[in-house]
Amino acid sequence: MTDSPRMQRLIRFITIKAVFPLVLAAGKLIKADRDRLSARLIRLNNRLVIKMARQIKADQIIVILPHCLQNENCELKITSDIYKCKRCGRCDLEKLASAGERYNLSINIATGGSSAIRIVKEAKPQVIAAVACERDLISGIRDIYPIPVIGICNRRPDGPCRNTRVDISDIEEALRAAGGIRTTD
Numbered sequence: 001m002t003d004s005p006r007m008q009r010l011i012r013f014i015t016i017k018a019v020f021p022l023v024l025a026a027g028k029l030i031k032a033d034r035d036r037l038s039a040r041l042i043r044l045n046n047r048l049v050i051k052m053a054r055q056i057k058a059d060q061i062i063v064i065l066p067h068c069l070q071n072e073n074c075e076l077k078i079t080s081d082i083y084k085c086k087r088c089g090r091c092d093l094e095k096l097a098s099a100g101e102r103y104n105l106s107i108n109i110a111t112g113g114s115s116a117i118r119i120v121k122e123a124k125p126q127v128i129a130a131v132a133c134e135r136d137l138i139s140g141i142r143d144i145y146p147i148p149v150i151g152i153c154n155r156r157p158d159g160p161c162r163n164t165r166v167d168i169s170d171i172e173e174a175l176r177a178a179g180g181i182r183t184t185d
Helices: 007-031 035-052 093-103 115-121 134-144 168-178
Strands: 062-067 106-110 127-132 149-152
Touching: 007 035, 007 127, 007 134, 035 127, 035 134, 035 149, 035 168, 062 093, 062 115, 062 168, 093 168, 106 115, 115 134, 127 134, 127 168, 134 149, 149 168
Parallel strands: 062 106, 062 127, 127 149
Antiparallel strands: none
16 A cells, blocks of 8 residues: 555655654754754655655656865866866766766756756756755755655765765665666676
8 A cells, every 4th residue: 555656645745744844843842953853854755755766767867966066176167067077086076977977867066946946847857866965955855846856965074065075876876776777787
């Protein structure tokens, strides 16, 4: 019963529209770490989305990355097309662009929430794999509903919105689980 697409959509609707806000509000009341709480909600969301996404064609999945993954000292500002990256190795864009070519992925850079929404409206994907901080992922998952979003949290060694990092294997694992990329054995 819970494996039916209709039931999966209902569970996801309740999770995003009711559980997310209630858990975040309760967390605020008890002064819980918001990022930690959000990361758990993102993992819950991902399990639901991956279960649904297995029925989606690989070419219907897009990847959206935040512009803060690019090294802030880079002279070439990448604001949309990751494949324009000069691949100097100072940030994770080099590895992401290479993976995009290897797996023939649609990878997009968003400069903010409005930019991400524009990308989604133009691409009309059935599933999105998005990299961002926990707060932006929670907000994006809720804003873009009902389109399923697999959230991948970035690391912030230099603080928020500066030289953030993401492990390419986290993206590959999420896409593999969703059926967006196939392992070539």
